[in-house]
């Protein structure tokens with residue numbers, strides 16, 4: 001993923017409980033509103049953040065959500081990064097398959113989040129998982 | 139100098155000055171609380187506490203967390219819980235205990251030995267002061283979680299919309315705890331009102347992700363098992379687009395853009411059923 005110019009210092013939320021996922025979601029929504037993303041884009045981004053934040057909590061044992069407004073060639077968007085120090089995802093490709101879950105979810109969080117945003121990047125290993133997303137406004 | 143001797147001298151001083159010390163302690167604390175607690179109640183609380191402290195010291199304790207102080211601790215916990223419920227601050231609560239230091243300082247520190255004893259006692263009171271803060275915080279946490287539970291109940295109303303139709307206007311997030319409450323209330327109301335149709339309205343749910351969707355589906359399945367028809371309404375355009383992109387399918391569950399539309403649909407079905415009934419088709 002390209003390193004985009006950030007418009008403001010990143011805001012962070014530490015996620016250790018499901019109410020923290022709600023807080024992270026609110027942070028992302030506020031940033032998206034401030035950057036002038038349309039309601040549909042806001043909703044898609046916030047929903048993706050909800051999925052990735054909860055994965056981080058459920059499978060990664062909690063982590064940190066970092067978000068910042070970004071800009072590139074005149075367009076404005078929101079960058080969000082989810083980092084945990086959990087066991088990692090053994091097979092990322094498999095995890096990104098619609099309907100695949102190691103627990104009792106719908107198996108749509110990861111693949112669905114990827115479809116909801118414009119850029120999606122995942123790094124995972126035994127030391128943890130980092131997912132980065134960007135949603136651009138139109 | 140043996141600690142035992144110190145403790146004995148402390149006990150002697152506390153016993154000899156009991157009336158004077160407790161009276162002064164009472165005055166200091168009640169000035170502090172500015173009459174928000176009745177003098178009688180405060181007097182009783184501090185009197186009991188004073189006696190318990192003397193007894194614990196007599197039993198040879200000088201550590202607030204020791205066994206001898208079990209009675210003192212339970213009195214302090216009681217006091218802190220009451221203060222937390224009555225809306226006093228944690229500092230005001232801790233000061234109720236710490237004020238005893240100010241009362242005893244001039245009486246005890248008349249010589250070097252006395253100063254040493256006073257310091258020991260002050261440390262003990264500091265520790266007891268901390269204990270009140272811990273108990274205070276724990277009580278506040280209990281109050282907050284009780285309120286959260288009440289809010290949960292309040293924010294999940296299940297209402298009879300029409301004869302045979304029950305509505306569930308959801309507001310906020312739908313986590314597991316909430317789903318459980320909603321489901322139980324919905325099923326009970328279906329039975330109580332003898333309804334055949336349920337409408338779950340999600341206009342007030344800001345984010346519909348896989349977790350919310352899964353909980354909605356679970357609720358619909360439960361209602362269906364009671365023989366009710368279930369509709370999801372209030373799916374705003376941005377939510378509809380997001381659900382589709384996520385890949386969530388509501389299967390054969392009917393959905394409506396608005397609650398009004400869902401209600402109209404339900405009433406039509408009920409009328410149809412009644413007609414069929416009258417014709418003896420059912």
Ligand SMILES: Nc1ncnc2c1ncn2[C@@H]1O[C@H](COP(=O)(O)OP(=O)(O)OP(=O)(O)O)[C@@H](O)[C@H]1O
Pocket residue numbers: 051055056059060084086087088089095096100101102103104105106107108109110111129348349
């Ligand atoms: N941060 C993570 N750390 C470790 N494993 C993860 C992480 N995120 C996802 N996974 C793995 O990838 C799988 C797929 O994730 P995905 O979010 O798509 O589905 P899910 O969480 O199981 O169900 P849901 O549809 O409710 O999100 C998970 O079941 C889990 O095994």
Ligand SMILES: [Mg+2]
Pocket residue numbers: 051054055105108109110
């Ligand atoms: Mg998931």
